[in-house]
Amino acid sequence: MGGNASFSHTDNNSTSSSLFNNTTISFSPNLCYFISDKFCTGIKISSLQIKNDYPSNSGSGSISYSTKSRFYSIGPLVRYYFLEKDNRVNLLIEGAYQYQLRKDISPSSNSKMTANVFLINAGPVIYFNSSVGIEFTIGYASQKYIGMTGNNNTIQTSIGLQIHLRKDD
Numbered sequence: 807m808g809g810n811a812s813f814s815h816t817d818n819n820s821t822s823s824s825l826f827n828n829t830t831i832s833f834s835p836n837l838c839y840f841i842s843d844k845f846c847t848g849i850k851i852s853s854l855q856i857k858n859d860y861p862s863n864s865g866s867g868s869i870s871y872s873t874k875s876r877f878y879s880i881g882p883l884v885r886y887y888f889l890e891k892d893n894r895v896n897l898l899i900e901g902a903y904q905y906q907l908r909k910d911i912s913p914s915s916n917s918k919m920t921a922n923v924f925l926i927n928a929g930p931v932i933y934f935n936s937s938v939g940i941e942f943t944i945g946y947a948s949q950k951y952i953g954m955t956g957n958n959n960t961i962q963t964s965i966g967l968q969i970h971l972r973k974d975d
Contacts, residue, residue: 808941809835810966827859834966836883844887850902852879873912879904879923887931898941899928906949921951931968941966 816828831854838848854877860870881904888897906921927945934940943964950957 807835807837807971808966808968809833810941810964812964826861829857829859831855838883838885840970843891846885848883848885850879850881850883850904852904852906853877871913873910875911876909877906879906881905881923892936894933896931896933896939897929898931898943899926900943900945901926908951919951919954921949923947923949927962927964937970937972939968939970941968 811833812831814828814830832852834850834852836848836850838846840846854875856875856877858873860872881902883900883902885898885900888899889895902925904923904925906923908919908921910917910919925945925947927943929941929943931939931941941964943966945962945964947960947962948957949960
């Protein structure tokens with residue numbers, strides 16, 4: 807079991823675009839079961855919250871209006887570890903599918919959309935001990951909204967924590 811989390815905040819005060827503040831919070835836990843020494847399968851859940859605050863034109867710092875987007879995803883994943891399980895450093899590759907629900911909230915409207923998301927990630931995992939490791943992955947995600955043409959393709963990096971629980975024989 808494990809996963810990753812992230813937080814970011816951006817203050818945009820560029821004169822070439824609208825002023826806004828953006829806050830993004832994401833959390834993506836997973837739970838897997840090893841069906842062999844190097845191969846596990848399980849479930850991945852993701853939550854992403856984005857809030858954009860648009861200040862009033864007076865420059866007073868007060869917020870004129872805000873928009874929010876919430877993404878909730880769930881689906882199966884598979885992982886393969888390339889090196890022997892006793893190594894302090896290992897390499898992994900992960901593939902996942904997620905069904906995603908997106909909800910957008912703004913002062914003038916609310917909308918919901920659904921999407922299919924396919925992910926592939928790979929990278930090293932460094933173990934602190936025989937059970938706990940930190941992962942550094944780079945990956946690719948393709949998101950296709952249902953009923954819309956085209957898709958969103960993303961290159962992503964991630965740092966996560968994994969805990970491998972041992973079964974007593």
